[in-house]
Amino acid sequence: MVKVKKDKLLLGPKDIKPSSNKFEILGVLNPAAVRLKDGRILLYIRVVERLKKTEDSRYFYVPRFAGKNNFKVVIDKFSKSKVTGEDKIAIIFKNDTKRLTFISHFRRVYLDKSGLKILKIEQKPSFFGLKHDGELGVEDPRITKINKKYYMTYVGLSRREGISTYLAESDDVIRWKRLGIIFGEQDKDVVLFPEKIKNKYVCFDRPEGNFEFSTPHIWIAFSPDLIHWGKLDAVNLGGKNKDFSRIGAGPPPIKTEKGWLQIFHAVTKGVPKGFWISIKKIFGYVYSDLDDYTIWAALLDKNNPKKLLAKSHLPIIIPKKKYEISFENKKVVFPTGIIQDRKDILLYNGVGDKFVSVKKIKLSEIMKNLD
DSSP states (O other), X not given: OOOEEEEEEEEOGGGSOOSSTTEEEEEEEEEEEEEOTTSOEEEEEEEEEEESOOBOSSEEEEEEEOOSSSOOEEEEEEEGGGEEEEOSSEEEETTSOEEEXXXXXXXXXXXXXXXXXXXXXXXXXXXXXXXXXXXXXXXXXXXXXXXXXXXXXXEEEETTTEEEEEEEEESSSSSOEEEEEEEOTTEEEEEEOSSOBTTBEEEEEEEOOSSOSSOOOOEEEEESSSSSOEEEEEOOTTXXXXXEEEEEEOSOOEEOSSSEEEEEEEEXXXXXXXXXXXXXXXXXXXXXXXXXXXXXXXXXXXXOTTSEEEEOSSOSBOOOSGGGBOTTSOEEEEEEEEEEETTEEEEEEEETTTEEEEEEEEHHHHHTTOO
């Protein structure tokens, strides 16, 4: 493990107001991070909120975004006669499709130049689903600056497109132009490289399915325009470790003198149960209450990022703090934002399936754990 210079809990559910009095906040997690021109750091945090009233004697109720360009949530109701099953976060229909009783959007949070102190929390949704783009919620943003533009990848949920990865672009990290789906059903954890390599845009993604010959792992893809992706290939960042039930890219990669540094998360195998495990089941995959989300690192060739140069053979960060343990007794630290701060990095994480934290680490500490 690496030595963490500073470790701070930044945000929790009590810091965020629901979007309306019909909802309650379940968690704030998985932030994207970017340094602004004035030196402050901006986070886009995922806010998870659930309907307070999910059923009565006759109906189940579930939320959906319905705005064309504005924030608008409608509540759909379904007769209990048409529902074959339900739990704390979803209802299940006769054809085994589901609807969620919670929904996610993003809020902007401004930090000072140190990246450790909150200056402002926006108490209204900053980025949200639309009826044609993430109607059932948007999740887990990552932001990369390429030249003078900012690009945000995020997961969108919908009845038509399922669980897909979308792309948006911005000149100021405030106003976003949505560019649509770039990776389809069950392809998540998409992070963009901050520059072209051999005149191509590059990203890591993590496809998965319900019929698998190997556990879900990181892939690489190339594009001429950030929209059309091809030359797909698996990247074995997990090495020979067979204890991973899945791995996925964390924040976008950063360029070092020795190559591209990619921070990633890994999850171990197990048998599922519990509330947040039900969420994972809804999305087509399974975790154990004993699973730990740990942080690992890999170094890739500058000119050929498919080529693995070195990796950590043990996790560089293991969740130990009280707030990194969920009420399911599952230990979770899930990195999604990274800022270079001279010789340090600021790593922004979702922790405990409920909170946002930041860890300040010397870059050299991470590099010396790679071989």
